[in-house]
Amino acid sequence: MPQTLTEKILSRAAGYPVQAGDLAMVKIDFAMVQDINGPRVVEVLDELQVDRLFDPERVMFVFDHYSPEPTPLASNFHTQMRAVAEKFGVSLRDVGAGICHQLVVEAGAARPGAVVVGTDSHSSTYGALGAFGVSLGATEMAVALMSGETWFKVPRSVKVNLIGSPPAGVSGKDIALHLLKLQGEEGGLYQSFEFQGSGLAAVPVHDRLTIANLVVDCGAKAGIFTADEVTRAWFASRGFSAEGFEAWRPDDDAEYQAVLTIDLSDLEPVVAVPHSPASVVPLSNVRGTSVTTVFIGTCTNGRIEDYQAACAVLKGRRVAPGVRLLCYPASRDIQLELLHTGMAQILVEAGAVLMPPGCGPCAGLHGGVAGDDDVIFSTSSRNYRGRMGASGAQIYLGSPAVAAATAVTGRITDPQELVESDKVVV
Amino acid sequence: MKLRGHAICLGDNINTGVIISVKHLSRASTAHELVPLLFEAIRPEIGPQLSGAVLVGGINFGSGSSREHPVHALKAAGVQAVIAASFARSFFRNAINLGLPAVEVDTAGIEEFHQLEVDFDSGIIVDVDTGLTKQISPLPPMMRDLLEAGGLVPYFKLRGRLGAKD
Numbered sequence: 001m002p003q004t005l006t007e008k009i010l011s012r013a014a015g016y017p018v019q020a021g022d023l024a025m026v027k028i029d030f031a032m033v034q035d036i037n038g039p040r041v042v043e044v045l046d047e048l049q050v051d052r053l054f055d056p057e058r059v060m061f062v063f064d065h066y067s068p069e070p071t072p073l074a075s076n077f078h079t080q081m082r083a084v085a086e087k088f089g090v091s092l093r094d095v096g097a098g099i100c101h102q103l104v105v106e107a108g109a110a111r112p113g114a115v116v117v118g119t120d121s122h123s124s125t126y127g128a129l130g131a132f133g134v135s136l137g138a139t140e141m142a143v144a145l146m147s148g149e150t151w152f153k154v155p156r157s158v159k160v161n162l163i164g165s166p167p168a169g170v171s172g173k174d175i176a177l178h179l180l181k182l183q184g185e186e187g188g189l190y191q192s193f194e195f196q197g198s199g200l201a202a203v204p205v206h207d208r209l210t211i212a213n214l215v216v217d218c219g220a221k222a223g224i225f226t227a228d229e230v231t232r233a234w235f236a237s238r239g240f241s242a243e244g245f246e247a248w249r250p251d252d253d254a255e256y257q258a259v260l261t262i263d264l265s266d267l268e269p270v271v272a273v274p275h276s277p278a279s280v281v282p283l284s285n286v287r288g289t290s291v292t293t294v295f296i297g298t299c300t301n302g303r304i305e306d307y308q309a310a311c312a313v314l315k316g317r318r319v320a321p322g323v324r325l326l327c328y329p330a331s332r333d334i335q336l337e338l339l340h341t342g343m344a345q346i347l348v349e350a351g352a353v354l355m356p357p358g359c360g361p362c363a364g365l366h367g368g369v370a371g372d373d374d375v376i377f378s379t380s381s382r383n384y385r386g387r388m389g390a391s392g393a394q395i396y397l398g399s400p401a402v403a404a405a406t407a408v409t410g411r412i413t414d415p416q417e418l419v420e421s422d423k424v425v426v
Numbered sequence: 427m428k429l430r431g432h433a434i435c436l437g438d439n440i441n442t443g444v445i446i447s448v449k450h451l452s453r454a455s456t457a458h459e460l461v462p463l464l465f466e467a468i469r470p471e472i473g474p475q476l477s478g479a480v481l482v483g484g485i486n487f488g489s490g491s492s493r494e495h496p497v498h499a500l501k502a503a504g505v506q507a508v509i510a511a512s513f514a515r516s517f518f519r520n521a522i523n524l525g526l527p528a529v530e531v532d533t534a535g536i537e538e539f540h541q542l543e544v545d546f547d548s549g550i551i552v553d554v555d556t557g558l559t560k561q562i563s564p565l566p567p568m569m570r571d572l573l574e575a576g577g578l579v580p581y582f583k584l585r586g587r588l589g590a591k592d
């Protein structure tokens with residue numbers, strides 16, 4: 001029976017062939033626990049009197065949502081989790097190390113064909129590198145950490161056929177938001193998106209990470225990119241083995257619930273407007289909207305390429321008076337690269353607040369929390385009402401380049417406009 | 427398994443942040459402390475009405491974050507079950523794993539405060555006030571076992587492993 005990529009991965013992990021609709025018990029290859037759900041994971045491990053984990057080397061604890069801790073209770077949570085990480089011998093990425101999904105990716109744990117689970121909804125990110133990445137609740141994560149197994153209903157797959165290549169100014173974020181617009185907040189429910197097609201070659205890994213990250217915001221269970229030359233080159237350049245990747249492609253005659261073709265060359269820069277990541281409009285519709293805050297970072301768009309795009313706009317410019325520009329690199333490696341390449345200086349000279357790696361105010365927890373009258377342009381994934389703090393705040397989502405241009409003018413701005421106005425000055 | 431409670435109707439795309447905002451989680455250490463904060467952005471006065479209720483959602487109930495706190499808080503408030511036209515997968519899993527029955531069913535026509543009867547064995551939901559009847563598809567055996575045990579932790583204590591009875 002021909003299989004989708006999702007069915008292939010889950011069949012391998014189950015140890016027997018499964019197909020869409022089956023309830024499968026699968027072995028997990030890697031598990032990540034972050035600090036929002038970690039306290040409950042630790043509580044359940046205790047309740048079940050677990051004395052060893054299935055394989056401590058395949059487990060990572062990350063302190064990112066409370067990095068650093070905003071309240072005494074958050075600090076107490078970290079103290080508990082630190083002790084448990086030590087007890088079981090799992091890798092702990094403490095405050096300042098970075099955002100969970102970025103750290104799993106940097107560790108090379110999200111590999112083609114792997115089943116990678118995390119206690120965070122954006123665990124779909126791992127699909128960028130060909131893994132079946134999916135979130136688990138805290139209770140079932142505790143059981144998975146003990147047994148090395150969990151259950152899934154094998155999802156139906158939608159083939160997302162990418163063709164063409166994106167025009168200048170169109171980033172992975174624009175591709176992802178376009179997909180959310182097509183699907184709505186619930187259009188992908190229970191489904192696995194499988195990204196294929198000749199357009200894949202034009203989508204670099206950092207953009208794939210943004211796209212796979214956001215599929216969960218239209219309800220999808222997973223978003224998996226077929227491993228290709230781009231994937232191989234990414235692993236090789238980081239000193240990881242890239243063997244056996246060929247196996248992780250769907251069969252040619254696999255059955256899909258639907259096929260969605262996206263011609264990347266038709267796309268334009270877009271923005272998600274309050275209060276849904278699926279309320280997506282062309283950038284030109286919201287140009288000129290005044291903002292109080294710009295936020296560049298998160299597991300969606302806090303990578304080095306995102307800062308390169310932002311710095312290209314910010315170099316030699318200043319953030320508009322009355323606007324705060326918050327920059328949270330997604331990991332310490334990225335933070336170091338910002339320092340080594342001089343990008344940190346560009347950001348700070350422009351007037352940005354350069355913060356330590358972590359989630360920052362993405363979920364309204366600390367470090368730039370929104371007030372009722374704030375209008376925020378953010379590179380993050382969610383603009384639900386109240387997401388970044390006060391429920392009066394308005395959150396717009398878009399790409400790092402547009403975020404940077406918006407910080408410079410204080411109004412939602414197409415970076416191209418700044419380039420044009422420079423020409424006039426010269 | 428059978429239960430009866432009054433309907434609280436909430437609509438489509440009720441995300442986990444609407445159920446309980448994440449910003450309270452670093453301040454409240456027990457589920458009971460979260461109860462007064464449930465649905466504060468859309469229905470701040472709802473707290474006392476939740477005891478014994480059957481929540482009725484539209485499409486995509488529980489979307490957004492995959493954290494379990496919303497389910498813990500709903501249980502602490504005394505919610506007996508959630509029925510919705512569709513669920514976000516992580517909410518559905520968390521509900522079952524924590525022993526809160528979650529049932530996918532077309533919820534059109536069910537009205538606020540009407541008495542609902544949910545019979546898991548016959549697979550029928552009745553709006554007692556109007557007689558409106560809805561058919562639900564049976565839960566897969568493993569999920570039914572989980573619910574009957576009261577959630578994943580008691581289930582695991584009982585059995586020591588996952589998987590349907592064999």
Ligand code: SF4
Pocket residue numbers: 064065099100120122298299300358359362363380381
């Ligand atoms: S950066 Fe935002 S979306 Fe990503 S894990 Fe942190 S809080 Fe969640």
